[in-house]
Amino acid sequence: MHAYVASGAAFLFCVLWFDLMFDVQTRNHPGDALPTEVLASISSYYRRVTIEAYPMNRLIALVMVLTVLAIITEIVRNVDHWWIGVVSLAAAVSAIGLARLRTIPNAARLGRAKGSPEAQTALARTIYRDHLVCIAAIAVVLVLQLTAAH
16 A cells, blocks of 8 residues: 555655746745746746646545545555554645645636736745645655555
Protein backbone atom coordinates (compact mmCIF):
# COMPACT_ATOMS: atom_id res chain seq x y z
CA MET A 1 0.00 0.00 0.00
CA HIS A 2 2.89 2.37 0.69
CA ALA A 3 3.80 2.40 -3.00
CA TYR A 4 0.28 3.45 -4.01
CA VAL A 5 0.09 6.21 -1.42
CA ALA A 6 3.61 7.41 -2.21
CA SER A 7 2.83 7.44 -5.94
CA GLY A 8 -0.29 9.52 -5.39
CA ALA A 9 1.50 11.89 -3.03
CA ALA A 10 4.41 12.26 -5.47
CA PHE A 11 2.00 13.11 -8.29
CA LEU A 12 0.23 15.71 -6.13
CA PHE A 13 3.58 17.13 -4.99
CA CYS A 14 4.59 17.62 -8.63
CA VAL A 15 1.29 19.34 -9.46
CA LEU A 16 1.81 21.70 -6.52
CA TRP A 17 5.39 22.35 -7.62
CA PHE A 18 4.18 23.44 -11.06
CA ASP A 19 1.54 25.69 -9.49
CA LEU A 20 4.16 27.25 -7.23
CA MET A 21 6.34 28.09 -10.23
CA PHE A 22 3.68 30.65 -11.14
CA ASP A 23 2.63 31.55 -7.59
CA VAL A 24 6.12 32.68 -6.53
CA GLN A 25 5.76 35.72 -8.76
CA THR A 26 3.66 37.25 -5.98
CA ARG A 27 6.63 37.36 -3.58
CA ASN A 28 8.65 40.04 -5.34
CA HIS A 29 5.91 42.65 -5.53
CA PRO A 30 4.74 44.14 -2.25
CA GLY A 31 1.85 46.53 -2.33
CA ASP A 32 -1.83 46.50 -3.05
CA ALA A 33 -1.71 45.23 -6.63
CA LEU A 34 0.66 43.05 -8.59
CA PRO A 35 1.98 44.44 -11.88
CA THR A 36 -0.31 43.76 -14.84
CA GLU A 37 2.12 41.36 -16.53
CA VAL A 38 2.46 39.27 -13.34
CA LEU A 39 -1.31 39.05 -12.89
CA ALA A 40 -1.68 38.13 -16.56
CA SER A 41 0.91 35.36 -16.24
CA ILE A 42 -0.64 33.84 -13.13
CA SER A 43 -4.26 34.20 -14.25
CA SER A 44 -3.58 32.73 -17.71
CA TYR A 45 -1.93 29.71 -16.07
CA TYR A 46 -4.91 29.15 -13.79
CA ARG A 47 -7.33 29.66 -16.70
CA ARG A 48 -5.54 26.88 -18.58
CA VAL A 49 -5.38 24.40 -15.69
CA THR A 50 -8.78 25.01 -14.07
CA ILE A 51 -11.02 25.90 -17.02
CA GLU A 52 -9.45 24.95 -20.35
CA ALA A 53 -7.77 21.66 -19.37
CA TYR A 54 -11.03 19.71 -19.07
CA PRO A 55 -11.18 16.69 -18.87
CA MET A 56 -7.48 16.27 -18.02
CA ASN A 57 -7.75 18.43 -14.91
CA ARG A 58 -10.11 15.77 -13.48
CA LEU A 59 -7.11 13.45 -13.20
CA ILE A 60 -5.84 15.50 -10.27
CA ALA A 61 -9.13 15.04 -8.42
CA LEU A 62 -9.04 11.31 -9.17
CA VAL A 63 -5.51 10.99 -7.77
CA MET A 64 -6.59 12.90 -4.65
CA VAL A 65 -9.45 10.46 -4.04
CA LEU A 66 -7.36 7.37 -4.80
CA THR A 67 -4.57 8.54 -2.50
CA VAL A 68 -6.97 9.04 0.40
CA LEU A 69 -8.58 5.65 -0.28
CA ALA A 70 -5.15 3.98 -0.34
CA ILE A 71 -4.30 5.56 3.04
CA ILE A 72 -7.62 4.40 4.50
CA THR A 73 -6.96 0.90 3.16
CA GLU A 74 -3.52 1.02 4.77
CA ILE A 75 -5.10 1.93 8.12
CA VAL A 76 -7.85 -0.71 7.88
CA ARG A 77 -5.37 -3.44 6.94
CA ASN A 78 -3.06 -2.30 9.74
CA VAL A 79 -0.18 -2.29 7.25
CA ASP A 80 2.40 -0.59 9.45
CA HIS A 81 2.64 1.44 12.59
CA TRP A 82 -0.82 2.90 13.14
CA TRP A 83 0.45 6.45 13.44
CA ILE A 84 1.95 6.47 9.92
CA GLY A 85 -1.46 5.92 8.41
CA VAL A 86 -3.23 8.32 10.74
CA VAL A 87 -0.72 11.15 10.24
CA SER A 88 -0.67 10.49 6.49
CA LEU A 89 -4.47 10.64 6.39
CA ALA A 90 -4.62 13.85 8.43
CA ALA A 91 -1.98 15.53 6.25
CA ALA A 92 -3.54 14.38 2.98
CA VAL A 93 -7.09 15.30 3.96
CA SER A 94 -6.00 18.72 5.22
CA ALA A 95 -4.19 19.52 1.96
CA ILE A 96 -6.90 18.06 -0.28
CA GLY A 97 -9.67 19.71 1.75
CA LEU A 98 -7.99 23.10 1.55
CA ALA A 99 -7.46 22.65 -2.19
CA ARG A 100 -11.03 21.55 -2.84
CA LEU A 101 -12.78 24.07 -0.63
CA ARG A 102 -10.71 27.19 -1.24
CA THR A 103 -7.69 26.94 -3.53
CA ILE A 104 -9.33 25.47 -6.64
CA PRO A 105 -12.34 27.83 -6.55
CA ASN A 106 -9.96 30.78 -6.04
CA ALA A 107 -7.76 29.60 -8.92
CA ALA A 108 -10.79 29.32 -11.21
CA ARG A 109 -11.87 32.84 -10.21
CA LEU A 110 -8.38 34.16 -10.86
CA GLY A 111 -8.32 32.30 -14.17
CA ARG A 112 -11.36 34.28 -15.29
CA ALA A 113 -9.34 37.50 -14.68
CA LYS A 114 -12.37 39.43 -13.46
CA GLY A 115 -12.37 42.00 -10.73
CA SER A 116 -10.01 44.76 -9.77
CA PRO A 117 -6.24 44.27 -9.84
CA GLU A 118 -6.32 44.44 -6.04
CA ALA A 119 -8.93 41.66 -5.82
CA GLN A 120 -6.99 39.49 -8.29
CA THR A 121 -3.80 40.15 -6.31
CA ALA A 122 -5.50 39.04 -3.11
CA LEU A 123 -6.60 35.82 -4.82
CA ALA A 124 -3.10 35.18 -6.21
CA ARG A 125 -1.48 35.69 -2.81
CA THR A 126 -4.05 33.47 -1.07
CA ILE A 127 -3.49 30.74 -3.65
CA TYR A 128 0.28 31.00 -3.11
CA ARG A 129 -0.07 30.63 0.67
CA ASP A 130 -2.51 27.74 0.24
CA HIS A 131 -0.10 25.96 -2.07
CA LEU A 132 2.72 26.33 0.44
CA VAL A 133 0.56 24.69 3.11
CA CYS A 134 -0.54 21.95 0.72
CA ILE A 135 2.95 21.10 -0.52
CA ALA A 136 4.20 20.87 3.07
CA ALA A 137 1.33 18.52 4.01
CA ILE A 138 1.81 16.36 0.93
CA ALA A 139 5.57 16.24 1.62
CA VAL A 140 4.76 14.83 5.06
CA VAL A 141 2.67 12.09 3.45
CA LEU A 142 5.39 11.33 0.93
CA VAL A 143 8.19 11.16 3.51
CA LEU A 144 6.16 8.99 5.89
CA GLN A 145 5.17 6.57 3.16
CA LEU A 146 8.64 6.31 1.66
CA THR A 147 10.29 5.72 5.01
CA ALA A 148 7.64 3.17 6.04
CA ALA A 149 8.12 1.26 2.79
CA HIS A 150 11.66 0.23 3.80
